[in-house]
Amino acid sequence: MVKIRGLVAFQNRVRDELLRGVPPEKLDTFRRNIESAVTAVKKLCDDYGMTPDELPGPSRNAYRYLASIDLSSIPATEPSAVQQPRTVKLTRVVSTVNVLSARLWAVRDRLLNDERVFAAVRDELAASARRVEELCAAAGADPSMLDGRTRPAYCWLKFLSEGKRLEDHLLALRSARAAAIRHLPRQRHEIHFLAMSAMWKMDRTRTATRHRFHEGFIACPEPFWDDLFKALGANRRDEFGRMLTATTTEEPFQEVSCELESYAEPGKEHSQGRHYDLDSVFARVNSAYFGGQMQRPVLTWSRRLTSRMFGYYRFANDRLMASQSLDDPSVPEFVVDFIMYHELLHKRLGHLEAASDRRRFHTPAFRAEERRFQEFEEATVFLRQLSERMLASR
Numbered sequence: 001m002v003k004i005r006g007l008v009a010f011q012n013r014v015r016d017e018l019l020r021g022v023p024p025e026k027l028d029t030f031r032r033n034i035e036s037a038v039t040a041v042k043k044l045c046d047d048y049g050m051t052p053d054e055l056p057g058p059s060r061n062a063y064r065y066l067a068s069i070d071l072s073s074i075p076a077t078e079p080s081a082v083q084q085p086r087t088v089k090l091t092r093v094v095s096t097v098n099v100l101s102a103r104l105w106a107v108r109d110r111l112l113n114d115e116r117v118f119a120a121v122r123d124e125l126a127a128s129a130r131r132v133e134e135l136c137a138a139a140g141a142d143p144s145m146l147d148g149r150t151r152p153a154y155c156w157l158k159f160l161s162e163g164k165r166l167e168d169h170l171l172a173l174r175s176a177r178a179a180a181i182r183h184l185p186r187q188r189h190e191i192h193f194l195a196m197s198a199m200w201k202m203d204r205t206r207t208a209t210r211h212r213f214h215e216g217f218i219a220c221p222e223p224f225w226d227d228l229f230k231a232l233g234a235n236r237r238d239e240f241g242r243m244l245t246a247t248t249t250e251e252p253f254q255e256v257s258c259e260l261e262s263y264a265e266p267g268k269e270h271s272q273g274r275h276y277d278l279d280s281v282f283a284r285v286n287s288a289y290f291g292g293q294m295q296r297p298v299l300t301w302s303r304r305l306t307s308r309m310f311g312y313y314r315f316a317n318d319r320l321m322a323s324q325s326l327d328d329p330s331v332p333e334f335v336v337d338f339i340m341y342h343e344l345l346h347k348r349l350g351h352l353e354a355a356s357d358r359r360r361f362h363t364p365a366f367r368a369e370e371r372r373f374q375e376f377e378e379a380t381v382f383l384r385q386l387s388e389r390m391l392a393s394r
């Protein structure tokens with residue numbers, strides 16, 4: 001399979017620049033870069049005797065996006081406008097996260113048993129996130145402009161301090177640790193859940209075997225950890241890898257992922273996509289399923305293509321995000337409608353559920369409501385396959 005390295009990243013950069021406007025003096029270079037990327041992809045495909053339509057999903061979407069840009073009407077910034085930095089680099093955010101994650105591991109049981117310790121650690125996470133926000137503001141930027149390594153680290157701090165997820169994180173540490181000890185009793189273990197691009201990494205520190213999992217795995221129930229470490233203990237690495245990958249396509253994982261990412265989305269709304277307009281999607285779903293009674297949330301496409309999560313609704317700022325991966329002619333309209341419907345259900349049912357101390361988003365009541373969607377089966381099958389295709393082509 002032909003993969004084109006860097007094409008998706010290039011597309012994301014182009015998209016960011018189009019959203020912000022391109023300074024007039026850079027317009028020529030900007031156009032030339034897009035043209036030469038499009039030409040290079042065509043040529044490369046030619047060399048392999050294929051068309052760009054046969055590229056794996058993310059590359060194909062990136063190519064289509066780039067090829068569809070109208071180079072004659074690129075939005076330009078005012079010459080006098082203050083230029084915002086494209087990315088902000090902050091040192092020490094990643095190391096702060098590593099230190100705090102080690103703390104969570106070291107005092108996990110006390111955190112769960114002592115409300116004062118719990119509150120103190122959450123305040124520390126919040127203070128670290130605030131510090132990042134202040135540094136961004138001082139640079140005339142916001143956290144959505146943080147560079148690739150720092151942005152997830154910032155999201156992690158926000159997620160654990162604001163998202164009421166710290167307890168889930170600690171309970172997952174406890175379940176994973178118990179399973180690790182059960183199936184690998186001769187080793188000392190150290191476990192972390194982090195916002196990282198890999199799903200799992202294992203290495204050795206001086207004193208222990210260190211497992212780092214993507215934060216999304218905090219959504220996994222106890223039996224998952226038992227099966228997972230059982231496979232690892234028996235050295236069945238293939239099975240272990242398959243279990244990890246399968247989990248990442250499931251909704252609980254995707255929602256944690258999406259919640260994480262949502263903390264560093266740009267503040268302004270971006271509802272008109274390349275292909276679908278979230279405004280009309282909302283209007284359609286609102287009238288078909290909510291009698292037109294639903295208040296419109298802030299509607300926005302995610303900035304990045306995602307393969308594991310397709311939508312997210314956040315109560316705190318009444319913001320509904322749909323994944324850019326769905327903004328494509330190959331995705332049927334009813335699939336985008338379904339994501340809208342699902343997320344709006346969270347908006348409608350969420351306040352009741354928030355009353356319980358651990359938020360359980362997908363209650364049986366939620367699931368029953370979800371099934372009212374007319375093409376429920378078709379939409380869920382399509383999303384699962386899309387996710388699997390995108391993961392396979394990475």
Ligand SMILES: [Zn+2]
Nearest residue numbers: 255342346361
């Ligand atoms: Zn959901």
